[in-house]
Amino acid sequence: MSLALQQLRIYRHDTCMLSLDCCIAPGEVVSVTGPSGSGKSTLLNVVMGLQELPFRYDGEIMLNGKPLDAVAPHKRNLGMLYQDPLLFEHLTAGENIAFAVPPAARRGQTKTALRDSITAQLDKVGLGDLYTRPVQTLSGGQQARVALLRTLASKPQAVLLDEPFSKLDTTRRAQIRDWVFATLREQQLPALLVTHDNDDVRAAGGRIIEV
Numbered sequence: 001m002s003l004a005l006q007q008l009r010i011y012r013h014d015t016c017m018l019s020l021d022c023c024i025a026p027g028e029v030v031s032v033t034g035p036s037g038s039g040k041s042t043l044l045n046v047v048m049g050l051q052e053l054p055f056r057y058d059g060e061i062m063l064n065g066k067p068l069d070a071v072a073p074h075k076r077n078l079g080m081l082y083q084d085p086l087l088f089e090h091l092t093a094g095e096n097i098a099f100a101v102p103p104a105a106r107r108g109q110t111k112t113a114l115r116d117s118i119t120a121q122l123d124k125v126g127l128g129d130l131y132t133r134p135v136q137t138l139s140g141g142q143q144a145r146v147a148l149l150r151t152l153a154s155k156p157q158a159v160l161l162d163e164p165f166s167k168l169d170t171t172r173r174a175q176i177r178d179w180v181f182a183t184l185r186e187q188q189l190p191a192l193l194v195t196h197d198n199d200d201v202r203a204a205g206g207r208i209i210e211v
């Protein structure tokens with residue numbers, strides 16, 4: 001799996017705001033840093049296909065060698081993690097994850113089997129008994145873990161991270177960050193991380209692009 005941003009130039013109105021050229025290898029986390037307003041979040045929106053006017057871009061966005069430009073955002077097979085976990089508050093922790101499982105992966109699986117497999121994933125991250133817990137009752141760190149499991153449950157081919165650790169307290173932040181990067185490496189997912197935090201960049205361990 002690889003994500004390539006080839007000669008990508010993002011414009012706000014007619015002015016080029018950001019340009020980059022990079023290919024992210026399987027399991028690599030490339031960090032994008034730069035001052036506030038330099039276009040980092042817009043870059044992730046462009047890759048997701050969610051940019052709106054006054055933004056436009058030229059260049060190519062390729063996932064596993066195929067251009068994404070004409071692919072609708074929900075069909076791009078990209079996972080996204082934001083600053084806020086953005087969990088569905090009317091669902092439990094386990095239901096949030098189940099919701100993201102694509103129909104093809106659900107097919108032929110009973111509800112019980114799906115629930116067992118999600119409970120096993122929750123268990124791996126220390127949340128084994130929380131399937132039925134309403135998400136509002138989870139701590140910030142627990143919500144962050146559920147959010148990553150939900151993203152991974154959607155079977156993404158690459159992951160985009162927009163300051164995903166910035167709302168966590170310092171101790172929890174280091175722990176969750178190491179776990180997220182280890183998981184991305186283990187699953188050989190290419191990832192693009194936008195952050196202001198040097199510790200995030202160091203822990204990501206991949207190339208750094210300053211915009």
Ligand SMILES: Nc1ncnc2c1ncn2[C@@H]1O[C@H](COP(=O)(O)OP(=O)(O)OP(=O)(O)O)[C@@H](O)[C@H]1O
Pocket residue numbers: 012034035036037038039040041042043053054
């Ligand atoms: N809808 C919009 N219309 C016009 N300009 C916008 C719009 N949304 C964002 N901008 C501007 O585009 C620029 C890039 O914004 P963006 O959020 O991508 O920056 P950023 O690097 O992620 O900033 P931060 O680090 O503060 O999150 C900023 O100058 C912002 O004010």
